[in-house]
Amino acid sequence: MINHKYFLHKKIKYIWNDELQMFQKLRGLDGERFCSQFHLSKGHSQEEESRWRNIYGFNNIIAHVTPVYKLFLTEALNPFYVFQLFSIILWYADDYEFYASCIVITCIISLGVSVRQTRSMQRALKHTLSPSEVVSVYRKDIQDFESVTSDILVPGDLIEIPPSGCVMQCDAVLITGNCIVNESMLTGESVPLTKTPLPGEGVFNSNDHSKHILFCGTHVMQTRYYDNKKVKAVVMRTGFYTAKGELVRSIMFPKPLDFKFTKDAFKFVGVLALVACIGMIYTIVLMVKKGESLSLIIIRSLDLVTIVIPPALPAAMTVGIVFAQKRLKQSQIFCINPSAINLCGAINAFCFDKTGTLTEEGLDFMCVVPVINGNKFAKEEQQLFKLDKKDPLLVAMATCHSLTIIDGHIVGDPLDLKMFQATNWDLEESGSDESKYDVMTPTIVHPKNPDIVLPYQVGILRMFTFSSKMQRMSVVVRELGCDPVHCFVKGSPEIIVTFCEPSSVPCNFQEVLMFYTKQGFRVIGFAYKTLYKLSYVKIQRMEREAVESNLIFLGLLVLENRLKPESTSVIRKLKDAHIRTIMVTGDNILTALSVARDCEMIEKNDKAVLVSARAPTPSNPVDVEFNLCEDLKHKKVMLDVEQFGMNHLIVDGKSWLNIKKFYPDILDKLAVRGTVFARFLPEQKQQLIELLQENGYFVGMCGDGANDCGALKTAHAGISLSEAEASVASPFTSKQANISCVLNVMREGRAALVTSFGTFKFMAGYSLTQFLSVCLLYWIGANFTDFAFLYIDLVLLTSLGLTFSYTASHWNLGKKPPSVTLIAAPPILSVIFQLVVNLSFQFLLWRFASNQPWSVVPFVDHNDRNYRCHEVTLIFAISSFQYITMSIVFTKGSPHRRNIFSNYVFLVDIIVCFVLSAYLTLCPFPWLQKVLELSLSPSFIFRVLIVATAILNFMISFIVEVIFHFLH
Numbered sequence: 001m002i003n004h005k006y007f008l009h010k011k012i013k014y015i016w017n018d019e020l021q022m023f024q025k026l027r028g029l030d031g032e033r034f035c036s037q038f039h040l041s042k043g044h045s046q047e048e049e050s051r052w053r054n055i056y057g058f059n060n061i062i063a064h065v066t067p068v069y070k071l072f073l074t075e076a077l078n079p080f081y082v083f084q085l086f087s088i089i090l091w092y093a094d095d096y097e098f099y100a101s102c103i104v105i106t107c108i109i110s111l112g113v114s115v116r117q118t119r120s121m122q123r124a125l126k127h128t129l130s131p132s133e134v135v136s137v138y139r140k141d142i143q144d145f146e147s148v149t150s151d152i153l154v155p156g157d158l159i160e161i162p163p164s165g166c167v168m169q170c171d172a173v174l175i176t177g178n179c180i181v182n183e184s185m186l187t188g189e190s191v192p193l194t195k196t197p198l199p200g201e202g203v204f205n206s207n208d209h210s211k212h213i214l215f216c217g218t219h220v221m222q223t224r225y226y227d228n229k230k231v232k233a234v235v236m237r238t239g240f241y242t243a244k245g246e247l248v249r250s251i252m253f254p255k256p257l258d259f260k261f262t263k264d265a266f267k268f269v270g271v272l273a274l275v276a277c278i279g280m281i282y283t284i285v286l287m288v289k290k291g292e293s294l295s296l297i298i299i300r301s302l303d304l305v306t307i308v309i310p311p312a313l314p315a316a317m318t319v320g321i322v323f324a325q326k327r328l329k330q331s332q333i334f335c336i337n338p339s340a341i342n343l344c345g346a347i348n349a350f351c352f353d354k355t356g357t358l359t360e361e362g363l364d365f366m367c368v369v370p371v372i373n374g375n376k377f378a379k380e381e382q383q384l385f386k387l388d389k390k391d392p393l394l395v396a397m398a399t400c401h402s403l404t405i406i407d408g409h410i411v412g413d414p415l416d417l418k419m420f421q422a423t424n425w426d427l428e429e430s431g432s433d434e435s436k437y438d439v440m441t442p443t444i445v446h447p448k449n450p451d452i453v454l455p456y457q458v459g460i461l462r463m464f465t466f467s468s469k470m471q472r473m474s475v476v477v478r479e480l481g482c483d484p485v486h487c488f489v490k491g492s493p494e495i496i497v498t499f500c501e502p503s504s505v506p507c508n509f510q511e512v513l514m515f516y517t518k519q520g521f522r523v524i525g526f527a528y529k530t531l532y533k534l535s536y537v538k539i540q541r542m543e544r545e546a547v548e549s550n551l552i553f554l555g556l557l558v559l560e561n562r563l564k565p566e567s568t569s570v571i572r573k574l575k576d577a578h579i580r581t582i583m584v585t586g587d588n589i590l591t592a593l594s595v596a597r598d599c600e601m602i603e604k605n606d607k608a609v610l611v612s613a614r615a616p617t618p619s620n621p622v623d624v625e626f627n628l629c630e631d632l633k634h635k636k637v638m639l640d641v642e643q644f645g646m647n648h649l650i651v652d653g654k655s656w657l658n659i660k661k662f663y664p665d666i667l668d669k670l671a672v673r674g675t676v677f678a679r680f681l682p683e684q685k686q687q688l689i690e691l692l693q694e695n696g697y698f699v700g701m702c703g704d705g706a707n708d709c710g711a712l713k714t715a716h717a718g719i720s721l722s723e724a725e726a727s728v729a730s731p732f733t734s735k736q737a738n739i740s741c742v743l744n745v746m747r748e749g750r751a752a753l754v755t756s757f758g759t760f761k762f763m764a765g766y767s768l769t770q771f772l773s774v775c776l777l778y779w780i781g782a783n784f785t786d787f788a789f790l791y792i793d794l795v796l797l798t799s800l801g802l803t804f805s806y807t808a809s810h811w812n813l814g815k816k817p818p819s820v821t822l823i824a825a826p827p828i829l830s831v832i833f834q835l836v837v838n839l840s841f842q843f844l845l846w847r848f849a850s851n852q853p854w855s856v857v858p859f860v861d862h863n864d865r866n867y868r869c870h871e872v873t874l875i876f877a878i879s880s881f882q883y884i885t886m887s888i889v890f891t892k893g894s895p896h897r898r899n900i901f902s903n904y905v906f907l908v909d910i911i912v913c914f915v916l917s918a919y920l921t922l923c924p925f926p927w928l929q930k931v932l933e934l935s936l937s938p939s940f941i942f943r944v945l946i947v948a949t950a951i952l953n954f955m956i957s958f959i960v961e962v963i964f965h966f967l968h
């Protein structure tokens with residue numbers, strides 16, 4: 001047994017590296033190594049395996065359900081409860097026994113609730129994790145496969161993937177055979193993918209070779225290998241180091257979000273601590289002057305600290321998030337990182353993927369445009385049966401895809417599926433009848449209604465899968481009984497022509513391409529070449545570059561990709577809310593522009609300006625052009641983005657790359673003004689999001705495919721449209737397959753954010769006013785009674801508890817009357833009143849929300865600090881005066897002094913209230929604009945309600961005062 005120094009952090013092991021003299025994160029076999037090493041792997045012997053297990057541990061992802069006592073202890077040690085404990089001791093020492101006892105009870109209850117919540121979350125997570133399965137693993141020592149449970153697997157093991165498929169229990173590199181997998185857990189995309197064996201040469205890189213990796217938790221639906229040989233894979237990562245492990249870790253330990261609001265909240269708590277210090281000094285000076293005992297001075301001054309810093313603040317601020325998450329779940333939107341919900345409320349730019357997100361996943365076949373006579377486009381053809389069955393373009397469409405048959409149905413990429421259906425050919429997977437071929441092929445295709453005498457069948461011998469980064473895929477095929485093999489390549493037309501002999505590309509290629517893309521069609525290019533005397537083995541060894549070179553251009557396939565019906569209205573609503581909408585897509589720039597116009601991202605009368613940039617040359621040191629898209633031929637060269645005013649800039653991936661490299665000073669402007677970013681590679685999508693974030697935007701991203709993963713992860717709020725309930729790709733996953741989930745997420749985000757703001761203000765205002773009152777009372781030689789504290793804190797807490805879920809904030813406190821009969825009345829009245837007010841506020845909020853979702857938020861403009869400050873000041877003022885009024889009635893001081901003071905404050909209270917109401921409703925000049933803007937929104941009603949609540953509370957105070965007067 002090897003002993004190694006290590007520590008575990010969030011389920012990941014960090015091992016001491018003697019050479020580097022530092023701890024290093026443990027990795028699987030994804031470190032630096034050659035691809036050939038995987039192919040040469042012979043697995044482990046049992047002894048080797050136990051040595052590896054000593055380092056990597058068992059291959060299981062276990063989410064433990066922590067015992068209650070442990071959870072209780074862990075929770076009790078959290079600073080909030082430690083602070084509470086300190087306060088409770090202090091209160092007991094200060095003879096506030098009853099109050100302290102009540103707080104002990106509430107603490108125990110709230111501890112119990114949070115322990116229960118954590119346990120139910122842990123149990124739910126545990127249920128989603130599947131138990132270990134039996135796998136067949138190769139043993140070097142016995143030179144054969146043996147069945148073992150998956151939890152003993154270690155990196156380097158050679159395993160067999162069963163023909164009927166399985167759920168992967170580890171990350172493994174495929175070395176022989178093909179696998180059809182569903183990776184929705186990983187990418188959100190539920191289209192079956194074909195995984196092919198790792199090439200034999202080159203340096204292994206887990207990102208670049210992801211098409212050859214079977215990821216843990218993904219579903220292998222079927223495997224393929226010739227002659228029923230075993231499909232083998234080498235285990236690369238196990239346990240929490242795998243893709244599924246990463247997902248579970250991201251649920252268990254969500255990424256802390258760097259949100260300004262949280263930072264500001266912490267800063268504010270710092271300010272409160274400062275206020276507490278000032279209070280302490282004030283108390284010490286005051287009490288020393290009055291000649292109080294040392295113990296009393298210590299207790300009273302520390303007491304102030306417990307008042308100023310509200311210990312329940314962090315807990316209270318998350319309540320809005322909990323409710324938002326629940327409601328999101330009801331609308332089939334799942335969230336694995338709840339703290340991202342608050343961030344959604346601050347989003348001011350939203351990026352959308354095009355295909356499958358704004359437009360339908362499925363496509364409609366429009367036509368093909370074949371090339372004839374060497375290099376001329378023929379007329380477009382909509383009826384493919386008119387083409388000869390051996391026409392290379394038709395054969396390319398029938399063979400160049402990654403379709404497969406599962407449960408008797410042809411499945412795969414929607415584009416491939418539509419293209420194949422249009423050919424009216426049949427697809428057969430290799431089965432019993434493999435004798436037809438000199439070598440066995442996994443898939444054959446042939447025209448429907450085959451010619452019995454001279455059947456025409458084509459076998460697909462090799463496939464290079466589609467990758468967004470390469471924008472193409474290719475196949476090597478051979479006609480049954482014939483020698484030559486054909487290589488067919490299909491992909492984005494711009495890329496395909498770069499691999500073609502220039503003489504085979506029609507000279508009007510750009511014009512024809514533009515003709516279709518301008519109308520919003522999705523255009524795919526085809527090319528091919530023929531090779532002779534290639535054995536099956538040679539074909540299997542061919543490099544992708546050898547297949548995809550010196551090609552002959554075959555023609556174009558035109559498909560229609562319709563807009564989803566919900567897209568336009570959602571985009572319009574986002575624009576109404578002044579949220580920037582951006583399209584970032586892998587498709588052609590003109591197709592993207594046309595879709596952007598259709599969904600009104602670029603409105604009818606708006607101008608779109610195409611930005612194209614090339615590398616500088618000595619004669620042209622700044623080669624950047626800005627062309628108005630309506631008239632591409634008329635080149636309008638300008639160098640300053642500013643000159644285009646509010647026009648929409650559109651740019652493609654190539655120009656973006658050049659701008660990034662050669663003209664970085666205009667990159668920021670481009671990101672800020674750009675509306676359509678087309679032909680973007682997955683990493684460019686991510687770069688754009690990062691750049692927007694650097695420019696101060698809170699960015700959301702909605703996408704559906706594997707090519708959006710990076711962007712979804714980087715965005716503040718990534719929403720993945722997927723059938724899976726959770727994917728590692730993004731914090732949010734929506735089962736609604738359209739972008740209306742964006743509105744839901746943002747609405748809930750805004751509501752949660754407002755609740756957090758409100759709760760924060762309430763808690764801070766509450767503690768500050770209590771602080772003021774107590775300071776005042778110390779000054780007049782009095783303090784709250786035990787019951788007064790209890791009443792203030794508990795009534796408040798009760799009303800808070802009842803209304804947390806619904807309201808942003810509330811500022812009213814009850815009033816303790818002098819006679820026993822009236823003691824209960826104001827608190828009950830107050831709670832009922834608060835409840836009614838808040839429920840009606842909630843009702844109004846949601847009523848308005850459904851009609852005009854974007855006006856519900858008081859903080860429409862988050863950057864307007866003045867506006868926020870004013871609001872805080874107002875509410876502080878109201879609550880302070882109310883609090884002071886009430887505090888005087890509760891004092892332990894002489895009734896005489898209390899009365900005089902009470903009446904005096906009461907009067908000031910009413911005057912202030914009147915002034916504030918007038919200020920709120922009439923609003924002087926600098927505010928007029930804002931108030932008018934807000935007067936239609938419930939936030940205005942909310943303000944009126946606050947004032948009304950305040951007035952009613954004063955009226956209650958007044959009645960109590962009158963009764964008090966009569967009683968004495």
Ligand SMILES: Nc1ncnc2c1ncn2[C@@H]1O[C@H](COP(=O)(O)OP(=O)(O)OP(=O)(O)O)[C@@H](O)[C@H]1O
Pocket residue numbers: 353354355356413415416466468469471472473490491492493523524584585586587588705707
């Ligand atoms: N199955 C496929 N085979 C060959 N080429 C394809 C295939 N699917 C897409 N392409 C080409 O590759 C390009 C890039 O594809 P990618 O999936 O990155 O983006 P997209 O689907 O066009 O758009 P979006 O990013 O909006 O989803 C496509 O525009 C198309 O020209």
